[in-house]
Amino acid sequence: MAGKLYIETYGCQMNVSDTEVIFSILGKEGYQRTASMEEADVILANTCSVRDNAEQRIWGRIELFHKQKQIRKDVIVGIVGCMAERLKDKLIETGKVDLVAGPDSYRSLPRLLRDIAPDKPQIDVLLSHEETYADIVPVRTDRAGVSAFISIMRGCNNVCSYCVVPYTRGAERSRDPETIVAEARDVFAKGYREVTLLGQNVDSYHWKCPENSVTFPELLEMVARISPELRVRFATNHPKDISDALIETMARYGNICRHIHLPVQSGSNRLLEKMRRRYTREWFLERVARIREILPDCCITTDVIAGFCSETEEDHQDTLAIFSEARFDYAYMFCYSERPGTLASRHYPDDVPQEVKTRRLNEIIALQNKLSLESNLADIGKTFTVLVEGPSRKSGEELCGRTPGNKTCVWRDTGQKPGEYARIKITSCTSATLLGEAV
Ligand code: SAH
Numbered sequence: 001m002a003g004k005l006y007i008e009t010y011g012c013q014m015n016v017s018d019t020e021v022i023f024s025i026l027g028k029e030g031y032q033r034t035a036s037m038e039e040a041d042v043i044l045a046n047t048c049s050v051r052d053n054a055e056q057r058i059w060g061r062i063e064l065f066h067k068q069k070q071i072r073k074d075v076i077v078g079i080v081g082c083m084a085e086r087l088k089d090k091l092i093e094t095g096k097v098d099l100v101a102g103p104d105s106y107r108s109l110p111r112l113l114r115d116i117a118p119d120k121p122q123i124d125v126l127l128s129h130e131e132t133y134a135d136i137v138p139v140r141t142d143r144a145g146v147s148a149f150i151s152i153m154r155g156c157n158n159v160c161s162y163c164v165v166p167y168t169r170g171a172e173r174s175r176d177p178e179t180i181v182a183e184a185r186d187v188f189a190k191g192y193r194e195v196t197l198l199g200q201n202v203d204s205y206h207w208k209c210p211e212n213s214v215t216f217p218e219l220l221e222m223v224a225r226i227s228p229e230l231r232v233r234f235a236t237n238h239p240k241d242i243s244d245a246l247i248e249t250m251a252r253y254g255n256i257c258r259h260i261h262l263p264v265q266s267g268s269n270r271l272l273e274k275m276r277r278r279y280t281r282e283w284f285l286e287r288v289a290r291i292r293e294i295l296p297d298c299c300i301t302t303d304v305i306a307g308f309c310s311e312t313e314e315d316h317q318d319t320l321a322i323f324s325e326a327r328f329d330y331a332y333m334f335c336y337s338e339r340p341g342t343l344a345s346r347h348y349p350d351d352v353p354q355e356v357k358t359r360r361l362n363e364i365i366a367l368q369n370k371l372s373l374e375s376n377l378a379d380i381g382k383t384f385t386v387l388v389e390g391p392s393r394k395s396g397e398e399l400c401g402r403t404p405g406n407k408t409c410v411w412r413d414t415g416q417k418p419g420e421y422a423r424i425k426i427t428s429c430t431s432a433t434l435l436g437e438a439v
């Protein structure tokens with residue numbers, strides 16, 4: 001019983017990539033994509049559990065999907081991804097969900113959908129040690145056809161004490177490099193000009209088989225060699241694992257974008273230890289210095305958590321200080337959200353009051369806004385090669401794209417087409433965007 005398939009995607013880029021895998025698997029079964037929930041036969045949400053507010057949003061969506069079911073009783077509602085993995089039958093117990101499938105169960109979706117019957121919801125949340133969906137050709141969802149995500153590994157073997165990802169995504173496994181390179185070649189041949197290689201900790205990518213062994217810097221080089229016209233990005237690096245070999249590989253290839261996402265999480269050694277990040281602030285700053293030495297034009301972005309268990313004012317000051325010292329170009333900033341089942345939830349009380357978390361977060365945001373503005377001001381007068389993505393969000397007369405450092409850049413449309421490279425001279429900026437003109 002195929003039909004029209006509608007998927008909403010939440011959470012990280014990994015989920016964007018997984019949604020493309022799901023479209024591919026169900027497309028083969030005859031399901032057609034639709035962008036309209038009202039005409040869908042199957043409504044899926046590919047979900048995130050990383051913070052409580054991510055899950056609250058999904059509970060809201062489930063209510064909305066249920067309204068569709070009340071209008072059209074044959075509609076199937078499914079929750080897939082990390083929240084499906086974490087909450088399992090709790091989702092079914094609402095009586096509003098017919099299907100629950102975890103991140104390693106997408107090959108079973110055709111069978112699960114076939115087996116759904118009234119009062120017979122289906123659930124599959126088995127995690128796998130092998131699944132990488134290596135042979136599945138994703139159905140790309142980037143509308144402009146310019147930029148593609150490619151998963152190079154799944155799962156995570158770190159146990160950062162605050163983090164739910166190892167529980168929702170299972171153990172780390174690397175994907176066969178030949179299939180990664182083939183996928184990148186294929187999208188390049190279809191006109192895409194940028195690929196982003198995705199993993200929770202790309203530095204620990206390691207493909208081992210009797211004939212060969214491939215590390216992340218080697219994989220990156222293989223992808224970069226496809227064509228100088230193909231931009232290569234990757235995320236996320238782990239400060240404890242990022243190697244000189246990686247930074248040196250980046251330096252050798254102009255088409256490997258000058259951007260490293262290096263989540264710091266905290267500037268306090270005491271908290272880094274408690275978070276089980278397995279690096280110190282000194283180590284982190286040394287890695288930043290090394291990147292700046294070998295790649296002076298490289299942008300460095302980060303993630304940070306405000307108000308982790310037992311965080312004192314002094315710990316918080318350490319975080320502000322590491323921001324000033326590292327001079328991040330951009331940051332994703334969050335309040336700590338306790339996740340059931342994690343080490344932190346079992347061992348440390350979530351004892352920083354919400355108003356203190358919020359105040360500290362706001363102080364970090366204010367500082368980062370200043371740093372982002374300074375970073376952007378320093379680009380005025382420079383000319384960047386920007387990959388054109390399409391019309392800017394604000395105005396039909398402007399185009400937008402990203403610099404190699406991953407900064408969004410906007411300029412007056414003088415006929416550049418999506419997927420082309422434009423030379424843009426920066427003339428002004430805000431803390432969020434570079435403004436320029438085509439030269
Ligand atoms: N693998 C990546 C991050 C994945 S989750 C890494 O190791 O850095 C993305 C970001 O969400 C994390 O970097 C962290 O800053 C944030 N995060 C994870 N768990 C969180 C929690 N319990 N509360 C608040 N933020 C969290």
Ligand code: SF4
Pocket residue numbers: 156157158159160163164165166200201238
């Ligand atoms: Fe979570 Fe840490 Fe793994 Fe990142 S490295 S996904 S923060 S456990």
Ligand code: F3S
Pocket residue numbers: 010011012013014015047048049050081082164165168169
């Ligand atoms: Fe969220 Fe899962 Fe990604 S918890 S951040 S969707 S790996």
